[in-house]
Amino acid sequence: MDKAEYDRALYYTHRSEWDNLLILMVRTKDDFLSRKIEHFLHAYHFEHDYKVIESHLYALLRYIDHATEMTFQDIRLHG
Numbered sequence: 001m002d003k004a005e006y007d008r009a010l011y012y013t014h015r016s017e018w019d020n021l022l023i024l025m026v027r028t029k030d031d032f033l034s035r036k037i038e039h040f041l042h043a044y045h046f047e048h049d050y051k052v053i054e055s056h057l058y059a060l061l062r063y064i065d066h067a068t069e070m071t072f073q074d075i076r077l078h079g
Contacts, residue, residue, distance in 0.1 A: 003071045006064050009033060013060065018044070033067065036060040 005028050012021040018041060025037040040056040047053050 003068065005030065005033065006068045006071065009037065009060070010064050013040075013057070013064075030067065032063060036063045 005024065008024055009021065012018075012024060021037055022041060025034050025041070028034050036056075036059055040053075040060045043053045043056040
């Protein structure tokens with residue numbers, strides 16, 4: 001996958017740029033990233049329980065971290 005997508009997802013999340021995060025969700029070829037973004041944005045806009053929002057945010061951030069690490073490993077292995 002494109003490392004830049006994960007960087008953008010992290011940046012948009014950190015800066016609370018929900019419109020850009022939504023656009024990234026639609027354009028990415030990474031179905032897991034798209035799903036994590038979708039679940040977070042849905043919780044952020046419709047959920048009243050902060051624990052649920054926090055849970056979806058942390059799931060998104062953990063996935064971004066995991067995917068970034070896998071991208072770096074792939075670069076190291078394949079040059």
